[in-house]
Amino acid sequence: MSNVIRFLESMGANATAARMSIADYEAAVRYLDLGPEQQTALINRDAGGFCESMSVGATMYCLVVAPEEQEERAPGEEPNSDEVPGDEGLSQSE
16 A cells, blocks of 8 residues: 555655656556555546545544634733733732
């Protein structure tokens, strides 16, 4: 499997490899130690079919969790280190 990953990585990183002829690409895929299903999927450039043939789910999820709302400050303004959360209406002399 690591040779397949290296092959795909080199295809993405090397512009010359990405522009190889169809015959050269097919020969390179056939050289990899893969079953016929995986080879066919790679030759057809079928990412979903390749993932299915490897028993890997093609669906990937990404979540972004935003922090709780914070008090808005002007750009470059530092937070006041004397502020205590929940004491907005009180002065320090009280």
